[in-house]
Amino acid sequence: MKRFLSRTLPLLMVLIFGVLGAIQYFVPHKVSQVYYRTILTWSIGVSSMAVIMAAISFLRYHYKKIMSSEGDTLYSSIALVAFLAMLGFGAFGTDKGSLFYQFYQNIFVPINSTMFSLLAFYMASASYRAFRAKTFEAALLLTAAIIVILGTTPVGSSIFLDKVTMWIMSIPNLAQKRGILIGVGLGATATSLKIILGIEKNWLGG
Amino acid sequence: MAISSSIWVWIAAFLTLAVFSFLYKDNIIYKMVEALFVGVSAGYSIVIILKHSFVPNIWKPLFVSHNLLYLIPFLLGLLFFAMLSRKTAYLTHIPFAFLIGSGAGFALPLVFQTNVMAQVKGTMLFAPSHYPSLGAFINALIIFIGVLTVLFYFFFSRGEKTNRGIIVKTGIAFIMIGFGASFGYTVMARLSLLVGRLYFLFGTWLGILH
Amino acid sequence: MTGVLLIAFLIGQSAPKGFTFKAFDTPNDQGNSITLEWSGDTTPIKIVRIFRADNAVGPFTPAKILFGNIHSYDDKDVQDGKPYYYKIILITTENEIIASPVLGPVSSKPSWFDMSKLPLFIVLSFYILVLLYYILSARKGKEIKLRPIAGLNAIDEAVGRAAEMGRPILFTTGLLSIDNLSTIAALNILAHVAKKAAQYQTRLIVPNYNPAVYTVAEAIVRESFLAAGRPDLFNSDDIFYISSRQFGYAAGVTGVMLREKTAAHFFMGYYFAEALLLTEVGASTGAIQVAGTDAITQLPFFIVTCDYTLIGEELYAASAYLSKDALLSATIKGQDIMKAVIIAFLVILFFVAIGAESLAMKVANLL
Known part of the structure; x- marks a missing residue:
């Protein structure tokens, strides 16, 4: 049973969904369009459920760092608090004017743009690297x-x-x-x- | 224009300077801001994915419209939880198979059409009379030679000898000139981002620039 | 009242000589659509009035009014299998009136094959057959010789170096989701690197951008450690999720590089602007860096900042090269054959074009 669920069934699934997906491209019939839209929605839906695993991973990673004595306690505490704060704010709405949006706009956006602008310096050092080659x-x-x-x-x-x-x-x-x-x-x-x-x-x- | 009195602008200015300080070296302030950034962006990501992917594609069809067909993706998604235990982890292969299988299937003809068919069509070379000028023909000829020699570069089952041959070398030359051009083309775009940040610091925050 | 009479009068009219009207089932579609077309010598058309009826004698009711110099219309408000009749009245900019005869009966139906994709279907089928031929001959034990790819040899070298230094390896799989082929190609390389890391008893860190990819990466590393006979060395905390924001992710990864003192960096899969941030910070740590991507816009940055870069197709060939699996390698030969066919096709077409331009154009238009 384990072998069936871990290998046979998955291999059968890639075969079926793969072949149907490839054929779909050539078939304009309604049946094919409905299939495409359904599978696409399902894929996005299924992938989105992995987000819970991602959140658990994030929590566990930083929790362990806080608990260990490697000196990352401060940084992981900040990351964890910021993470939980965003989740908490998000629960109360994400529209303009919400705390979620405020934090996004005033904390995330400036750091993000500055990180992006660092690339100007990195282009210079990358050019130098190429020059030395x-x-x-x-x-x-x-x-x-x-x-x-x-x-x-x-x-x-x-x-x-x-x-x-x-x-x-x-x-x-x-x-x-x-x-x-x-x-x-x-x-x-x-x-x-x-x-x-x-x-x-x-x-x-x- | 005077120095800003908005608390948010001061915070943003501090964060900006903290990130720039990394250029000098990794330091405590940068590390704190980095942790803050990672935490905020992770939290943001999770909320946005739940809101824009999970709610419209699973939650609403299944729990609001009661479309039982959506029980299938919901159950497939639940199988991700199997990874929490080593004993059940193999069950995650089932949602993987769905995502990878349908992704590979949909991509197969599409990637062949856009990457192979369309590019081959664009490369076709005709007689000089087909082009509006001799210059246009020469350009088409250069593209033609470039595409063919780059394709030669990618031959995997070729011998060592052809590896050093003129055709492959021409292919490499095309690749490098193309990469250089993309590199150069991006420089200006990145500089303008930097100018944008500097403008924020000296304009919005300090009020020196107008 | 006069308006209705005028329309009734016009519907009774027929088209002038040399002017053609057509009504037919829209080809290559999902059904529920009838295409109407009209052409002929006239001054530009100003207004198009389309009338529709369920039988040839009417009554014809207005179905659509179009403004401008338009020459076709798809009526999507139809039921499949039901016959329809059309009358089209054109009013030109010089107020000349051109009326069609009764068109029909015409009914719509969905198509099962998109004929406009036939050339793609034929070429793709040919390619798949070539690939299958080599897969089958590999099954029979035929060996394929491949040239060495520097970037691929570097993968084992990089793992070895990290092991010697007793420092961890960092592996990233790009920013796209699991249904993307470059991500899958990256995960295939991850499987190989994970096995090597287990053999050399070296720590492997895999920070992730996409939640679904995170779950797959975790499974691959876990199972690769198991396959290498070292499940005890697997630490699920080393495969973790960072963020699904480009620079949030990049900040997290560079943080790992600096704090964990990783000695070998692998950047496989698809990347955007954050690529240079990752690789430039990575290069400054002195780690050996190997990249592999089909993101053409980012390739230049990988080339200048990494020790080795797998360019485009090399990323896809990597899994076969590394696994030394005969079946996986077989398709590489098929890829080469297809490249040769494409080169031959383009060269022959050029010579045909010199000799017989019209024939070459016909072939070109088919694609």
Whole structure:
């Protein structure tokens, strides 16, 4: 029974839902549309129920950190209190004007935007890393990057770099994207087939 | 414009400076703000997922409209609880199978259409007379060569010799130029985000900038 | 009253020469739709009035008024299988009136196959057959030689290095949900890394963004430790949920890197702007970093900040390479064949286009 529930049934399910899902794309009939909408709603619904496991995981992770003596007590306490506060506020509504919204807007948003803006600095350090690599590939990457950066500035457009930038973006960059996309498409299709046929079953523990 | 008198602006300014302090080094203030951020964003995520995914897709159809068909996803979702015990954990394979199977099935033709068919179609090269100018033909030819050589790069069953060949090297060159271009193109967008934060500090908070 | 008489008069009219009206079941649809089309030499159309009846003699009742130079309309207010009759009256910008004859009977029905997707169906079926051929020949024991991929060899190297240093490994599976193929590809690599980590008795930390992916990742690591014969080393607290907000997640992960002093970082699956935050902080800790993604916009950042990066298709090939499973590897050969077919198709089409442009265009339009 355990083997049936842990392997046979799941493999049967990926086969059935996989084949039906793939066929659905070619069938415009109502039956097929209803199937698609139903399964999509169910998928979102089922995944959303994993959120309870996620919440338990979060609580357990920080609770254990607080209880251990590794010096993370303060930080995990802050995380836990903030987490529980948001859950508590959320229970009383999430509309504009609610405490949930206030905390989101005034705590989450400023930290979030600042985190995002850190990327400007990280781009600089990443460029330096590429510069130090001193390989032919890195040189190509950096040259293209510098041309495009200059091309988007007024200085660049005065020496026609804006046109070069446009050309790089719409010709070699497009070619590269297309080539990679085709490869990804072939690889993803093959992976999908292997899952449906039960050849790829790492998700079942190999 | 004068220095802000709003308590929320002062809090936001403190949080902003705390995050920036990480650039210098990991420190107590940053770690506290990071913990606060992680806690708030986790709590926010859970509430939003419950509100926007669970309530409309399971709760309402099943417990409000009494559509018994939704008992199926509800029960599948309940099986996640099996992971709480090592003895029953294997039962989670059932909801996994539903999600992975339907996801793989729906994706299969779609990913082939958008990634393979559409891209191959876009790459097709015609006679020079088909294009409005010789320049347009040359551009189409460059894209054509780029796509083919990049595809060559991805051959997995090729020998060692072709690995060093001119075709694969051209493919790598296209990949690197393309990556460089995306990299450069993103720089400006990121700088504008930084400018936005600096404007908040010096404008909204300190009132120096207008 | 005069208006009704006028309409009655107009409905009795027939179309001028050279002007065609068509009414037919909308093709490739789910049913409940009839398409009306009209074309011919005229000044731009100003108003279209559509009348509908259940039988050829009427009474015809107004079904729709359209304004503008429109040449087709889908009547979606119909029942499948029921016959309908139409009359269409066009009024041009010069107030010329063109009336159709009675169109019909026409009835709608749902289609079981979308003919517009036939080319996709054929090409995809061909590809699947190629893949199946190689899977079956692998079953018979035929071996496939694959070139080494630097990033994949680096995976074992990175695990080994973390083990030597006695420091943990960090693995992230991207920001998309479990129904996404790049997430599944990432989880397949996780299974391999988890087995290696168990063998080397090294701690493996997996922080998660998506709740459902968290549950799967936990199961995969647990079962991989079991498969490697070290279930005692599995610690479920090392696979945990952080947040489903991009930068909240990134902040949590970088926190783990700095505080847990992880020595090997794996970034597999799909990422957005937070990628650079993860990898740049990661690189500053001196950890060995291996990435694998099909997120084209983020690939440049992985390339410059990670020691090895699996690009696009390599992410999908990884599971087969790492498992050394003959069946899994078989499809890689099939992928290569398809690439060769695509290259050949594009080259041949180009030569056909030089010789016979119209033939090449016909082929192109089919896709």
